[in-house]
Each structure stands twice: as structure tokens, then as C-alpha cells.
Amino acid sequence: MARKIMFKEAINEAIRLEMERDETVILMGLDVAGSAGTGQERDSWGGVLGVTKGLYHQFPERVFDAPISESSYIGAAVGASACGMRAIGELMFADFLGVCFDQLYNQAAKFRYMFGGKAVTPVTIRTIIGAGFCAAAQHSQSPYSIFTHVPGLKCIVPSNAYDAKGLLATAIQDDDPCIFFEHKALYTTKGDVPEEHYRIPLGKANILQEGKDVTIVALGLMVSVATKAAKQLEKDGISCTIIDPRTTSPLDQDAIFSSVKKTGRLVVVDEDSSRCGFAADIVAMTAQEVFSSLKAAPQMVTPPFVPVPFARNLETAYLPSAAKVEAAVRQTME
16 A cells, blocks of 8 residues: 655665564664763664664664764675675765775675675665755765776665665665665655555666657656656657666666667766766767667766855756756757
8 A cells, every 4th residue: 555655754664674574684874873872862863864763763683873984884784794684884975985985896896706606795875865955065976876887786876755665675685785875855755655565676767758759867866857857848849758767787778778769869867977977878878789779969967077066056056957958858859
């Protein structure tokens, strides 16, 4: 039975159901229990934005507060997962992944390969991405492209509450290390989410709508931006297919290529940096694989190649918008 719940509630529910089903699932992060040693009520936070609130009281032996040392507790999550647990490490902001980069890039991602397939590391790292809150350059990035670049890591970028629950459940039970990127602007958005447990396979895109003129590929919050643009374009008779890949690695290339073969046009909307980013990757693969189907040069709608600005007017100008997507689509139609 489905009911409308918030994106962050769907994530909380996914973790709770997996912890109920599997005693090897543990959660660690900053303030996921909260107030330890202060004499105040535990579970006062549930993480920096309260996403895991309530889980400590249900699973007090499996929810652990960590010190402010990302390298230590993400390393602990990787190590625990290599030794029989299924650890969920909550990293406050994706911007801090650099602090624990070696544990993921050089360790967890390589264990299965270096040990001839005999080692598995079913760790899930949950982290927050996204600009739009004037949180400045060190708390507003969306660096999923960096980790998509790493063989052995699986990267997940949900765009709605239903997908967030189903994809996170899959990630927790996956035997490979997964990084789960949650856009902060989506936390309070609501969607229809079944109460029961379900999973969504990694590497399977969601085609939100079918159109005949242009293929738009978008991730996370950018899916709603693309949808808004497509509605405006439809008024002028321009029909768009919207594809949400859901995961950047594995990537559902077939869904993208199949659509471009039909429409002949491609626009990729991406909040990550433009250079060597997800949008550039999609455009390059499409040009290589289905070049003969293209009727116009593919377009990328991305931020400029600068750090995320702090000032609200500059941040607004920095971000992809429905108007920018609309302009890019119209350019492919010329």
C-alpha cells in the first residue's frame, strides 16, 4: 500500500526495513544517535539533517555515533563490511569525501578485483549533494562524477522518494561498495511510496515520459528541472523523452542510445562540474555509439567551471534551470 511520504522519510524507512530483515546491517556516522555523554536524550539529531532520526531507539546496538574523522569511521565501515557486516556510513556532505578518499577509491573499490573475486565489501556510503541553499563552495557540490570514474564503485543518484527507498534497499544488500548521493533539496519533497519492502535494480533507467523530438537525460534534482522545461516546450509542439538513469555506475546506456536513435537529439542536464563530468560522459558515449542517428550536436546544461558561489544571486545563476534546459532543447531543433 502506497502513501505520500517525504524523500528523507523514504530513506529512513529503507534503512529500518533492512535492519529488521538483516542483523548484519549497521549504521555509523556523525550524530546518528546524538548527545552521547551529555546527559541529554539520545537520538536528538539523527544525522546533520535528521534523516536517520528514530533508528537508534529501535537498534541501539547497531547505530553508532562516530568522531569527526571521516577517514576513521568510513574506514571502519569499509573494514566491517569486508569482515561480514553490511555497514552504512553516513557522511554529512559529499564535499567531505576527499577526507576519506583512499578508503573508497584505493581500498573498497579494489578488494574484489585484487583478491580474485574472493573478497566482497557490501558497504553503503550515504552522503548529501547539491547547491541552492547558500551553503558555499565546501558544502554544495555534487561530485558523483569523481566516483563514477572509479572501477569497483557503484554510484546512485535518486530523484524521488519512491526511487530513494527502493534503490537504497538494493544498495545495502549489494555485495559491492555503493555511494548513495542524496540531494538536500529533495529531502522534503513527497511521493507515493509503498509501505512494504521493495527493491529497484541498479543500472536500470526510469523513462519518465516518451517524446519524439529530443531526449533529455537528467539526474537527481535535475529531473524535476528537466520535467518543468519539457512541459513548457510541449506548449510549442516540441515533444521530449525524459530519462532518469538513477545510477551513474552501472549506467543504462541502452535506454539512452535507444531513445537517441528515435529522437536524433540529446540534451544532458547535470549539476556536477562540466569538465570530465557526467554530462560530458553521456555526450561522448552517444557520439561514439549512435553518431549516425544524431540530427544536431548534443547539448550539455551544466554549471560553469567554477566553485559553487555563496551569494544567492550568483548561486542561482550558477545552477541549471528550466529556462536553460529549454534553450538547449530549442538549439537542437534549429
